[in-house]
């Protein structure tokens with residue numbers, strides 16, 4: 005499986021940076037986009053820079069309603085009307101109705117199987133409520149988080165019910181309990197993470213810099 009970072013606060017030289025997070029997961033029976041950054045233009049630019057088009061997206065999973073994770077959604081749905089979109093019930097009714105006009109909408113608060121080896125955590129209560137994505141492969145469980153508003157510890161606890169944690173990639177909003185990351189082989193703290201320098205210092209072998217344009221291969 006490959007994870008293409010399609011949106012992030014930092015970007016490689018050929019890619020566009022912007023506040024937010026998005027990544028495209030390929031290698032399964034469908035291509036899954038997790039979150040959509042803060043706007044569509046840079047998102048689509050980055051997707052195309054990787055050699056994909058919006059028509060290569062089969063499924064979109066949104067973590068939470070914040071603009072920096074949903075901003076690019078409708079630009080994608082306008083171009084490709086054949087996408088299945090997974091949200092949870094704490095998104096607004098208006099937002100859900102707008103999606104329904106352009107896509108196949110799936111609403112679930114429980115952990116949901118997206119593909120054979122990709123699952124949502126289900127909604128974790130926070131401000132705002134958020135779901136993360138779990139990918140299970142031979143290496144273990146790869147966790148993709150939007151902002152981690154419910155707390156990285158709670159998200160990892162759900163991930164652990166699927167197996168050993170192999171990687172966590174995404175925003176670690178306000179998360180400072182860095183000790184609990186110690187056995188994770190790949191730590192891709194990015195986007196809104198406040199303690200990236202400390203993570204880098206504590207776990208130089210596991211820390212993985214994440215920018216738009218990066219590709220993470222998971223065996």
Ligand SMILES: [Zn+2]
Pocket residue numbers: 024025070072073150151175195196
């Ligand atoms: Zn965010």
Ligand SMILES: [Zn+2]
Pocket residue numbers: 068070151153
């Ligand atoms: Zn957020």
